[in-house]
Amino acid sequence: MAQHLRLNFVDGRWVHAESGQTRENTNPADFTDVIGEFAESGGVDTDRAVDAAAAALPAWRALGPIRRAAHLTAAGRLLAERADEIAAVITREQGKLLTEARGEVQRACAVLEFTAGQARLLGGVTAPAEDERTFAYTFRRPIGVVGLVTPWNFPLAIPMWKVAPALLSGCTAVLKPSPLTPLTSALLVEVFQRAGVPDGVLNLVQGDVAAGEALVANPGVAGISFTGSLGVGTAIHTGGAHRLLRTQLELGGKNAVVVCDDADLDRAVDAVIHGAFGQAGQRCSATSRAVVDVRVRDAFLERLVPRVAGLRVGPGDDPASKVCPVVNTVRRDAALAAVEGAQRDGGKVLCGGGPEERPGLPEGCYVQPTVLRDVPWDSELAQEEVFGPVLAVVDADGFDDALRISNSVKYGMSGTVFTASQSRAFEAVERFEAGMLHVNRPGVGAYAHLPHTGAKASQYGPPECSPEVFDFYTAWHSACIGY
Structure with missing residues (x-):
């Protein structure tokens, strides 16, 4: 395993956590199999990643969805080429059967394929105007820097169905995965890096509560997409409520x-x-x-x-x-x-x-x-x-x-x-x-093309996957132009 994959990824570089602290990651199928020591990040690391994402935002947004989609398509090809390698890492790190891990990689490829195809559909509508010589229409804008907080049970697929629409929308992102599955998330980020995604567009901060809390508290973050427990999701939502933080929460089920x-x-x-x-x-x-x-x-x-x-x-x-x-x-x-x-x-x-x-x-x-x-x-x-x-x-x-x-x-x-x-x-x-x-x-x-969504305490905000996911990563605007 490359040493750099045990680090954070900020502004196009693999870097140690500011504190130098690390966390040991072991195989749940065999406690004697130590996968490695991974960065244990705090608020300073998170803030640097947010700053990098904010600096990269104007150019990434200006690129437009069709050219952004080309990076997703390239990432999909790279992911497919590395499917066996990544599936083996998922099994070793998370524990699931190798057949299940291979299915997860296939699902991630499907999400990339679907999302890239939405590039030519990510528009608005024209509308009748009440006034003469007026052209009225709607359009979307990316909301800005987003924090993506992901769980351990699908360490590739769930980050992918957040990262892909976030980037296609024109947002830049800070991914904060579960500390139980850090290597899979690092491999995902590496795939996008090799696909040519510009520095600062996608950043990775490894760690636990301190990194997540800093992401919610940072005023430069426009939205948090979270998948995990009801308790943590509620804390994220209430923690950002005072500044009207946009949240997308996919929570538990029974x-x-x-x-x-x-x-x-x-x-x-x-x-x-x-x-x-x-x-x-x-x-x-x-x-x-x-x-x-x-x-x-x-x-x-x-x-x-x-x-x-x-x-x-x-x-x-x-x-x-x-x-x-x-x-x-x-x-x-x-x-x-x-x-x-x-x-x-x-x-x-x-x-x-x-x-x-x-x-x-x-x-x-x-x-x-x-x-x-x-x-x-x-x-x-x-x-x-x-x-x-x-x-x-x-x-x-x-x-x-x-x-x-x-x-x-x-x-x-x-x-x-x-x-x-x-x-x-x-x-x-x-x-x-x-x-x-x-x-x-x-x-x-x-x-990949249907909403992954819940009701009651299982979901808050727009669904994951499907065209409806863009209602989280973008904001609607209307324009009336007199001529």
């Missing part, structure tokens, strides 16, 4: 798959396993609740539990692994504590429930895929995000009760229904209090 009494149970089981245990449940759209009609609950569990119990937990680079480790010991302990709490509330563990331990498995953050039944709909496990491989099965007495239970949480990221009834399918889509809706398919995943 997503339900509703299994109706007429559902194709085999298909529903396939989707629940994919949604609940793919990436060890560490997705904002993960299936953490199966809300199952009591008339088919036993048949559903008879199909589900043996398959979950047979899932092999192991390192992401082991082809035999079907479930990866969670990202660190904090997430491991939180998942196990959630299972213990659910049992106190009356839930019964049908499989899993503890750490995965077996001969030959490295010491790491392994949690057994866990299914609990008889989970009360209003208990903590059924209401709060776990972000681990833990599925709560909640009984529902019919379709209306299932939708009531699904909508009972404060979050609204994803909603899914399995039914053979066309009427129920459309009614569920209408009544789910969620941003991304699915029928008879897994409740995770989204397309």
Whole structure:
């Protein structure tokens, strides 16, 4: 690994944190595998990055979206060429299966391809004027310097779906990734550097709370796009409210798959396993609740539990692994504590429930895929995000009760229904209090050209991805020209 990738990237140069402090990054699948020491930045580092972005803004904005898109297209080619290398880094650093990491790289390439294609569409409209000899129209302007604060669960795709539209819009950016996945973010920045993005347009500040707080507090930052927890997102929003900081917040989820009494149970089981245990449940759209009609609950569990119990937990680079480790010991302990709490509330563990331990498995953050039944709909496990491989099965007495239970949480990221009834399918889509809706398919995943968005406490501000994302990175203006 190149030493410079362990540093910050400010104004086109790889630089140490001002304090000289570093943070060790280890492989969650094997604690003996130390990836490296990465910069631990503070307010001085963040402010320098913001200054660099502000200095680069006028020229980048003047370049225009079509020429800016050429840099995104070049970055897409470079990313595709390095797909295997970057996927391996994602697996080593974040823990996910190599197949999942390769899928994430493909998703990032798709985001770049879609975003670059928006360059010729990033305009306004002409409008009738009320006065004679007047031409009226609307147009967009970039909002300025933006801070991009990203999580560890998709260390390439989520930064990409912020960086790409920010740069195409004409904004300049400071990326502050999770301290758990610093190398993947450095590789992303390096791709844009090699694609010819001018110095100062995209800057990288590694670190944790101090760097993030400085980004929110800096008056030179016009907007913050954040993906992460509800608590941190709320703090960002309130922290910048006094200066009317623009925020785009994609927050948590407590997503339900509703299994109706007429559902194709085999298909529903396939989707629940994919949604609940793919990436060890560490997705904002993960299936953490199966809300199952009591008339088919036993048949559903008879199909589900043996398959979950047979899932092999192991390192992401082991082809035999079907479930990866969670990202660190904090997430491991939180998942196990959630299972213990659910049992106190009356839930019964049908499989899993503890750490995965077996001969030959490295010491790491392994949690057994866990299914609990008889989970009360209003208990903590059924209401709060776990972000681990833990599925709560909640009984529902019919379709209306299932939708009531699904909508009972404060979050609204994803909603899914399995039914053979066309009427129920459309009614569920209408009544789910969620941003991304699915029928008879897994409740995770989204397309680069569709809004990645939530409802209620899962989302604040414009969606990610899709043409609607530009409503965050640009501001609308109108002009009336007399002639």
